[in-house]
Amino acid sequence: MNQATRLRPLFHPGRLLVTLPALAALHTNGVPVISVMLRHIAGDWGVISDDDKKQNDLSIGTGLRLISLYHLPDGTRIIVITEWDRSSTTLEKLGEIATSGDAPSSSTPDRERPV
Secondary structure: OOOOOOOOOOOOOOEEEEOHHHHHHHHHOOOOHHHHHHHHHOOOOEOOOHHHHHHHHHHHHHOOOEEEEEEOOOOOEEEEEEOOOOOEEEEEEHHHOOOOOOOOOOOOOOOOEEO
16 A cells, blocks of 8 residues: 655745746646645755755754755756745746846846745
8 A cells, every 4th residue: 555655844944935937847847836845845855966965964953054956857957945044945947046246137027936
């Protein structure tokens, strides 16, 4: 008999924010936002390096930022970031993340949308 696996949350993710491109990619691939969030808060960090997985495991107890990366069926990569203070968790399409050297554009839409 198949038994459901119960995922146990390892931390409180805070406010959930999903960017529009990430939401569209999840929808296109038929992947619910909640399934990605459940993996993240249960400590399934996805396809990050072993060193990053170890860092995440340590960060749960020490209060540092948590990062997961998941591949969608069409190859799109979704990154999930929980802030160090656990105030929010953001899902973004990997290619849309701005680097610190990028200047904001006046035509750039709001990057975060509460779910």
